Amino acid sequence: MKIGIIGAGNIGGNAAKLFAKAGHEVAIANSRSPETLAGLVAEIGGNTKAVTAEEAADFGEIVFVSIPLGKIDELSPDGFTGKIVIDSNNYYPDRDGQIAELDSDEKTSSELLAEHLKGAKIVKAFNTIWFEHLKTQGNKELPIEQRRVIFVAGDDKEAKKTVADLIEEIGFAAYDTGSLREGGKNQQPNTAIYNRNLTIPEASAILGSQGY
Numbered sequence: 001m002k003i004g005i006i007g008a009g010n011i012g013g014n015a016a017k018l019f020a021k022a023g024h025e026v027a028i029a030n031s032r033s034p035e036t037l038a039g040l041v042a043e044i045g046g047n048t049k050a051v052t053a054e055e056a057a058d059f060g061e062i063v064f065v066s067i068p069l070g071k072i073d074e075l076s077p078d079g080f081t082g083k084i085v086i087d088s089n090n091y092y093p094d095r096d097g098q099i100a101e102l103d104s105d106e107k108t109s110s111e112l113l114a115e116h117l118k119g120a121k122i123v124k125a126f127n128t129i130w131f132e133h134l135k136t137q138g139n140k141e142l143p144i145e146q147r148r149v150i151f152v153a154g155d156d157k158e159a160k161k162t163v164a165d166l167i168e169e170i171g172f173a174a175y176d177t178g179s180l181r182e183g184g185k186n187q188q189p190n191t192a193i194y195n196r197n198l199t200i201p202e203a204s205a206i207l208g209s210q211g212y
C-alpha cells in the first residue's frame, strides 16, 4: 500500500519504519524540506522517499498525519479528499495553545482535523501509544489476543478496518473505540486507556465493549 506520512518526528518517523519494514511504500514529509529528511529516509530503508507535505497527501492511499495539533491549519486540504487519514495528534494546550472548542468539549481534536480536511476519512489511531513503545512493543509472533492494542476511532467503518489491518501487520492488535466523537473522547490524553499497555481483553474490561 502507498502510505504518505506528514510529520517525521517521534511518531511519524517510527511508524514509517514499521510500515516500510512491513513492505509498504512510504513517502514522508516534515515542515521544512525533503532534503532535511535524507538521513531519516536512509534509516527507514525499504521503499521510502522524502517529499513535501502536499506530495505526501497526494501519494498516500493512507495519509498518516502526525504533527503538533496547533499546526493542522498549515496543511493544505487539497489532496486529502477521499483518502483514509490516520490522525495520531493529541491536544496539549501548553504546546498547541488554548483551543476553545476542545476546552469546552464541544469537539474532539480529530473532529477539528476532519473539519479542516473535508472529504477525508479520518481514523484516530496511534495517539495513545508512546513512541518508544511503538518502536518496541509490536510482536507479530503473538496471537492477536495477547498483543498490545492500538486504539482506533472513526466514522467510516471500512477506513477503520483498513487501519486495523495495518496495525495487525506491524505486530499490534486493533481495538475500535467508536465514532470520532465518542471514540475520540475515549482516546484522549488522561483517559483510562491513554498510554497503557493493554491487550484486547484488558481494554474490554475498561471500556465495556468488545473492541472488534
Ligand SMILES: NC(=O)c1ccc[n+]([C@@H]2O[C@H](COP(=O)([O-])OP(=O)(O)OC[C@H]3O[C@@H](n4cnc5c(N)ncnc54)[C@H](OP(=O)(O)O)[C@@H]3O)[C@@H](O)[C@H]2O)c1
Residues within 6 Å of the ligand: 006, 007, 008, 009, 010, 011, 012, 029, 030, 031, 032, 033, 053, 066, 067, 068, 069, 071, 074, 075, 088, 089, 090, 091, 092, 126, 127, 128, 129, 130, 131, 132
Ligand atoms: N511523542 C509521542 O510519544 C506521541 C505519542 C502519541 C501521539 N503523539 C502526538 O503525535 C503528534 C506528533 O508527535 P511527535 O512526538 O511525533 O512530534 P515531533 O517529534 O515534535 O515531530 C513533529 C513533526 O511534525 C512536523 N511538522 C510540524 N508542522 C508541520 C507541517 N505544517 N507540515 C508538515 N510537517 C510538520 C515536524 O517537522 P519539522 O521538524 O520540519 O518542523 C516534525 O517532523 C503530536 O500531535 C503528538 O501529541 C505523540
